Amino acid sequence: MGRILLLFRAILIKEVTTFKRYFFNSMGGLITTYLFFMLIFWGYSSFAGGMDNFGATLEGMVVGYILWLNAIMVYENISYSTIINEAKEGTLEQLYMSSFSFGWVVSAIAMSRFIINVFLTSIMLFVIILSTGVSLNIDLVSILPLLILTVLNFLGIGFMLGGVALIFKKMHNYLQIVQFLFLFAIAAPVATIPWTRFLPGSWGSHLIREVMVNDVRIMDFSVYQILFLITIGLVYLALGYGAYKICEKHAMQRGLIGHY
Amino acid sequence: MEQNILLKVSNISKTYKIRKGEWVKAVDDISFSVKKGEIFGLLGPNGAGKTTTVKMICALIRGDSGEILVNGINNVKKRTKALRSISAVLEGNRNIYWRLTVRENLEFFAALKGKNPQKIKDKIDYYIDFFNLREKEKVTASNLSRGMQQKLAIATALVSGTEIILLDEPTLGLDVKASYEIRDLLKRIAKENGTTIIITTHDMSVVQEICERVIIINNGAIIAEDRVENLMKLFDTKSYRFVVEGKLTSQQEELFEKIDQVVAVEKNSKTEITFNSADTSLFYQIIEVLKAENSIIESISQKEVNFEKVFMEIIEEGDKNGKNSAVV
DSSP: OHHHHHHHHHHHHHHHHHHHHTHHHHHHHHHHHHHHHHHHHHHHHHHHTSGGGTTHHHHHHHHHHHHHHHHHHHHHIIIIIIIIIHHHHTOHHHHHTSSSOHHHHHHHHHHHHHHHHHHHHHHHHHHHHHHHOOOOOOOHHHHHHHHHHHHHHHHHHHHHHHHHHHHHOOOHHHHHHHHHHHHHHHHOOTTTSGGGGGSTTHHHHHHHHHHHHHOOOGGGSOHHHHHHHHHHHHHHHHHHHHHHHHHHHHHHHHTOTTOO | OOTTEEEEEEEEEEEEEEETTEEEEEEEEEEEEEETTOEEEEEOSTTSSHHHHHHHHTTSSOOSEEEEEETTEETTTTHHHHHTTEEEEOSGGGGSOTTSBHHHHHHHHHHHTTOOTTTTHHHHHHHHHHTTOGGGTTSBGGGSOHHHHHHHHHHHHHTTOOSEEEEESTTTTOOHHHHHHHHHHHHHHHHHHOOEEEEEOSOHHHHHHHOSEEEEEETTEEEEEEEHHHHHHHTOOEEEEEEEESOOOHHHHHHHHHOTTEEEEEETTEEEEEEEESOTHHHHHHHHHHHHTTOOEEEEEEEOOOHHHHHHHHHHHHHHTOTTOOOO
């Protein structure tokens, strides 16, 4: 375990250092996503006939948008940032040749970036709350565990696409399609259309919305609701990692690791 | 495990599918071993199977058959354990993180090999000094010169203290000074640290200067394996060049045509006669033929054999005798 912590620490330091070194650019990305949200917000506001008609929909939209950003960041961290970018830069083989299995390396990268992302999206959430005047329940004790379990879904999808990226390398257009699928999954009405709770991130988003919009605490959820969240998260993670290992074996047989 | 054998490659083969029903054999039943502290060259023309072999050693490509033991550990069955003994620089200066500084790169790569950077601080400092990077230790890799980036890439492979380092084209794209510096450093690493170095390169002067033993691969198979000095001896030919005034007589031409190693070419009212042979009596034979017809010899020059020539001879011989024929 000590060795894994050492790996995690090294990757976290590397990610934070890189983030700080490219702070200006990172902030640019954050401003773009903020402006994108505000455009949606103003558009919707004009369509709905003003802020007063939003009610709980606006709060749900803010939570949904923040979750969507997290989802994109988590799965892109594996599929795009790690596999494609590292292959492009020539360092993927080095990660593969570490003294740890590649699964641990990627998980450490995903966790490190998740921490950075939570920090970034928290700033974003704060600015959006200030800009829109929306009121949300920021109960971190309830939100963080739910968010971590929800992220497992996106991590699984990330591994799956990461495996495909290992073989095909250039697949940016497909990655964009997945972004929109996530948007649908996060906004899915799980209460009225029950099957949608099986979509990646749908159930977790529903529970987080309950906390942030309807002031529900984590303890208020039934054991079944939490168990379902854990189960679906682990199933997606296992399926994604399994698919990744199959792709990795295929890539190793064809000599594709590291090529771009 | 045989004494001192650090890497043992046994009968490895690899076939790639090109398209439906079309396969190409990249590596064909290759076996060799590398001893502790040895500087070993893995040579061959483009497409010979060097990269596939190296990547199979690094467990980045899975072979069809055969076995690779790193320090006695199977690199497929116990991949991560075997990889603790190997570091590699496969993409030259692209193997490092350009956004990190010299020190940050060294710390990161040490951790990637399971070493705590805090505990090997002295070793990191040692390699910063060893590679003359002290002044640049806080500079991001993107702002280093190509030669310095290459030195940093090699340093990152060494910092974790792995016993074997694999270097793919370590001097590629470097200027003469940087290339010379890298060669010198590699020799020192093997001598001072006892690190086993495996090099693939097209730069035969690097091989001649630093490698102790080499294998030459062509069309996926080993066509030569020996110590560098033995291969040099094997092709211990001396190349002579005579420049003679005017044309050769028909009698002289006839005589020279009978000797395989001699080539006579007319150039600007002069004749250039060259021959490659270890047989020095041939030298006097040529003199006799020229003397008999009173030809005036303008100059005689001699060129020593170098490893590039040896390499070319082996490849050509291999091609002549069929792709898998070994000349040694």
